[in-house]
Amino acid sequence: MKEFLVNINNVSKQFEKEARAALQGITASIPKGEIVGLAGPDGSGKTTLIRLIAGLLLPTQGTITIGDYDTIKNASFVHHLIGYMPQKFGLYEDLTVLQNLNLYADLRGVTGEEKSQVFNKLLFFTGLQPFIDRLAKALSGGMKQKLGLACALLKKPALLLLDEPSVGVDPLSRRELWKMVHELLEEGISVVWSTAYLDEAEKCDTVLLLNDGKLLYNGSPSTLCKNVQGRVFKITDISRNRRNLLTQVLNQDNVMDGIIQGHDVRVVLKESSTLSIEKFLSEFDPKAKLVADSPRFEDAFIDILGGGPGGFSALAESLPKIEAKQDVIIEAKGLTKRFGSFTAADDITLSIRPGEIFGLLGPNGAGKTTTFKMMCGLLKPTHGSASVNGVDLQKAPGEARGHIGYMAQKFSLYDTLSLLQNLEFFAGIYNLTGKQKKKAIDQMIDIFNFKSYVNDTAHILPLGFKQRLALSCAVMHHPAVLFLDEPTSGVDPITRREFWNHINGLVRRGVTIMVTTHFMDEAENCDRIALVYRSKIIRTGTPDSLKEAAKTLDNPTPTLEDAFIQIIQQYDMTNAK
Amino acid sequence: MQNKFLKLRINGRFRRLKALMVKEFYQIIRDPSSILISVVLPLVLLFIYGFGISLDANHVKIGLVLEDTSPDAQSFAKSLTDSRYFDVTVVKDRRELDKDFLRGAIRGIVVIPSYFSAFRQRQDNVAPIQVIGDGSEPNTANFVQNYLQLTWQNWLQQERISSKLSGIPLINAQPRFWYNEELKSHNFLVPGSLAIIMTLIGTLLTALVISREWERGTMEAVMSTPVTIVELLFAKLLSYYILAMASMLMCVTFTVLLYQVPLRGSWWVLTLVSSIFLFPALGTGLLISTTSKSQIIAAQISIVSAFLPAFILSGFLFEISSMPLPIQILTYIIPARYFVSCLQTLFLVGTVWGLLWSNMLAMIALGIVVFMVTAHYTVKRLD
Amino acid sequence: MFNRILALIVKETLMVLRNKDARLVLIVPPLMQLFIFAFAATLDVQNIPIGILNRDNGEKSIELVQRFNGIPTFNPIYYLKSVEEITSFIDQQKGVMVLSIDEQFSRNLDAKKPVDVQLILDGRKSNTVQIVVGYVSRMLDDFNQDIATEVGITLQNTKIYPRNWFNPNLIFYWYNVPCLAGVLTMTIGFTLTALSVAREREMGTFDQLLVSPLQPFEILLGKSIPAIIISLVEATIIILAGIFIFRIPFTGYLILFYLSLFVFVCSVVGLGLLISSISETQQQAILGAFGIMSPAIILSGFATPIENMPKGLQYLTYINPLRYILVIAKGLFLKAMPADIVLSNTWPMAVIALFTLTGAAWFFRKRLE
Secondary structure, eight states: OOOEEEEEEEEEEOOTTOSSOSEEEEEEEEETTSEEEEEOOTTSSHHHHHHHHTTSSOOSEEEEEETTEETTTTHHHHHHHEEEEOGGGGOOTTSBHHHHHHHHHHHHTOOHHHHHHHHHHHHHHHTOGGGTTSBGGGSOHHHHHHHHHHHHHSSOOSEEEEESTTTTOOHHHHHHHHHHHHHHHTTTOEEEEEESOHHHHHTSSEEEEEETTEEEEEEOHHHHHHTTTTOEEEEESOOSOHHHHHHHHHTSTTEEEEEEETTEEEEEESSSOOHHHHHHHHHHOTTOEEEEOOOOHHHHHHHHHTOOOOSOOHHHHHSOOOOOOSSOSEEEEEEEEEETTEEEEEEEEEEEOTTOEEEEEOOTTSSHHHHHHHHHTSSOOSEEEEEETTBOTTTOOHHHHTTEEEEOGGGOOOTTSBHHHHHHHHHHHTTOOHHHHHHHHHHHHHHHTOGGGTTSBGGGSOHHHHHHHHHHHHHTTOOSEEEEESTTTTOOHHHHHHHHHHHHHHHHTTOEEEEEESOTGGGGGSSEEEEEETTEEEEEEOHHHHHHHTOOSSOSSOOHHHHHHHHHHHHHHHTOO | OHHHHHHHHHHHHHHHHHHHHHHHHHHHHHOHHHHIIIIIHHHHHHHIIIIIOOOOOOSEEEEEEEOOOSHHHHHHHHHHHHOTTEEEEEESOTHHHHHHHHHTSOSEEEEEOTTGGGGGGOOSOBOSOEEEEETTSHHHHHHHHHHHHHHHHHHHHHHHHHHOOSOOOSEEEEEEEESOTTOOHHHHHHHHHHHHHHHHIIIIIHHHHHHHHHHHTHHHHHHTSSOOHHHHHHHHHHHHHHHHHHHHHHHHHHHHHTSOOOOOSOHHHHHHHHHHHHHHHHHHHHHHHHHOOSHHHHHHHHIIIIIHHHHHHSSSSSOGGGSOHHHHHHHTTOHHHHHHHHHHHHHHTOOOHHHHHHHHHHHHHHHHHHHHHHHHHOOSSOO | OHHHHHHHHHHHHHHHHHOHHHHHHHHHHHHHHHHHHHHHSOOOOOSEEEEEEEOOOSHHHHHHHHTTTTOTTEEEEEEEOSHHHHHHHHHTTSOSEEEEEOTTHHHHHHTTOOEEEEEEEEGGGHHHHHHHHHHHHHHHHHHHHHHHHHHTOOOOOOBOOOEEESSTTOOHHHHHHHHHHHHHHHHHHHHHHHTHHHHHHHHTHHHHHHHSSOOHHHHHHHHHHHHHHHHHHHHHHHHHIIIIISOOOOOSOHHHHHHHHHHHHHHHHHHHHHHHHHOSSHHHHHHHHHHHHHHHHHTTTSSSOGGGSOHHHHHHGGGOHHHHHHHHHHIIIIIOOOHHHHHHHHHHHHHHHHHHHHHHHHHHHHTTO
């Protein structure tokens, strides 16, 4: 009989300045002694729910109790029961590791003998002992994560609330953190771990799936996966262009969802009958084989949401075909960037062929964005050179830059302007005028279904629409090369798939794309990826070749994440300080 | 269970306060903007106020049109050119001065007309000289008129004594300037400017610092601990109070040493009054930061609503009694007004309790109001 | 090229207009400040509280005291009862001056002997008291004159009848408001531009601009033109308020004023963009803007005349555009200033504008290093 620690009763939360409720009618119970995953895309309400449980927000409706205590009426007692780690880890950057720990220990009333014991234990647990006098701002992402966790654990809480603790951190640290948190269960601590990574959610004991402020599912991940059992398949041995195959497959009636995975295409069917798809394959690519595959949590999520988008990309159709003029379109030679004594990017060399999707993969702080910016001409390299179509973008005349499209991280749009005004602005600075400009804008509104949002201020657009707007602003002028910096961070899986449909379509028209990401599974969409770690590129290759190299007896089908971790570990060993 | 938690809370209060203040201390010394606002900015402003603002017109440039060449005229002209108040350019024809007067290169024209020396025979009491002031600079024009009158009177006095003119004015005004005998405007401007500088520091510093915690997400993490909102704010205010007082000490030292303004009151009373002033000043900063969680907006509001009014309406430069009544009423809610009065008195006069008490009470009252409003708007919540 | 710049101008203007905070900041405060400062920032002397101690009982002293009643300059008047009260009266700043008449006053005057009248003044308000002394001296002169006539002495105590050109009645806001046209326009121009680049950098949209076909000078034009236009509009509002509400005469050529205002605004916008461009964060930008703006206003001749400043600081004012526009504003409002003097004050601002605008553009890319 499961014991429940937290009871959430019909909780709703409406923020004053926002149109849509952040949370609507959530009823759930958090069991004791488990890791409960709070999963969902950005804006789904995860952080709001966590803050409500921590007593930092007042519900507009409903109540939350932790044990016998109500978060509102007994707010001060609740503080003694929980450990809370907010996004951005809640650390004082100007204080050292030890000073941060001391502060939180004092604030939580951990003193004397108890304090020294706890400190020893936590410092050992997190591996931070050698760094106690280092300023928090000088710690790596993974170390900050661990320090944040340590601060939350100082007074052994009954409930540990972690708000997206693993965002952007390298996969090795992420795994370590996971292991650490698991150990806490043995001490009787219950954990709520919120994440946008669905593969992480899958590893939890119980999952609360949120989308758009609503609770879609509450139960064990495996049970949810059972919903799609028997409907998941892999198409392997593809001899034709796999992107083409994907597009066609998505247009099939029985297909609910499909993505590229290395050289294969993975599909989820609406019904378990494989007849129609086999028929399609025999016509389209007779050599291809259909193999059953085990369902993943993401498959189940998409299933609940009603399935992914079709394969047709109106965007791609609307673009003219681009002829490749050279063998190499984007090139970097020995690109290095130093800021004072810190090397952000070290001797980066790569070459991207026309019509290729090239990915820069790595955790935050590894040097992806620095490299990226140097290639776009935004940052001057300390050494080395970067060129697009043979032209160094930093020195390039405006004309050359008119052939590039750029989509910045967090979709830098003009928040206070309306959707239409953003489109008009970007069209204007990319030299689209008069009829041409109007046509391009109308096309975008059509393709992305902006019509009802045209006059809305960009700030209040839902995240998916912001992303679409950013993409449309980047492609309106029909660039031959596209630079995308973390283009799908935080969006829900369906919007993500739609996005990649467009990208795939663009690539079929000859556009060359360079993309950065820290989502491992997203990198599967790329033709080739470069793994960036500690300012260097430590491996380049196709996703499949990287996974192949990481095959072991224990793990015959490694994921890209497994591959990355293995490569990192090898690298750390050979380059041990 | 309830009692256990209650006891924990009270015992923990001092420890938590101390921990928070230690944190503030480290943040202050490691964060450049705090040093900038509390050390560099005050020094720069003090320098500018001290040297830049002066109401003492010495060597005001005027032009003298000497149409008469008689010994009387020459004698008077000499008393003008010798005067330390004026920097005189002597010409024969007025038109030579027109351009300069228009440009503002000279601020007054004195005309000694050709019929000047006949004044000894005049029956009316009109002085035989013309003084034209530049109305586009009313304060300077006043000054020119006043000091010209003074110079004329003095010259007349000399003349009477030396040439035995008939008639002695019966009533002599004997002005005594207390507390600032040399009439250096410095002496009242610089102490007054300390109030402006402290307003800036108190308000800007606090506002920026609290908004920063919101922006960086640390406020959230701390709020999830047992610390109460009162402890949180108190620790911050106390730390920044200490910083502001240190800054004040530095500025006072500069005032006394560099600008040679005498400090006739006692240091500890000065400290007391400054502390009381910081009560509403820091409180205003706090209020601003609770209403705007963005550093930028907090900074803008501080500047517009605290600093500018302090500059114009505190009486440090512009005389409050001369302002129209509605604006005078407005000055009553500006803490700097009371501080300026105390400062000018403490420096130039000494410890005048009557004046100090009433001003201190006013500042305390304002502080209480500000804090009450702030408390109303701040709950230990994020929304 | 024009299209790109136009797109930028449209965007910048929309950003200002659509931002509720910006709208408020641009309209309400300047007008409020204009009215408050116009009336408050006065070195004029009115309603000064004073004390009078009259130890004499004679007619003459009462007559003298009477003359102080009902003048707007001195109000309220406190009648002190003893010499001991003087100290606390002045110390506690209950009044700015005490006029002390001793017991021998009327008797001595009747005997045609000279008398002294003491004026005790609060040195803490040295500017005010100097003006007060001048005023009281004149009053005493009049009194002297009248007594002399009465008593039959001919005096040659001559009085200078003051004449002031350009502003005969020395009305304070005839000076303030033209100056405020310059000061407030500068404040607006600064506020609009100082955060402009820094904010886009923090938002990430500045990268978008640099990656696009836009050239740095196009970005410069796109950001400065809206700010210049808005600042000029503000200036116009103030000028109109000055002429029609405050009824200050405008004696010069309006076109000259707009020409020099344009150059002034360009220099202010350039300075603001330069600060924004050099700053890494919005916080730095705002501290920088404030750190430049307050000295600029204080050392411009607005609060105190430049002539009173030490030589070193006077030289510093040559790079302050506000200094020049104040001369021009006062000149064109009150002095019918001719074109050559206006232009001689305009070209330094043009130099400053050129320097700051190019500096800003240069830092657009440079800051990325």
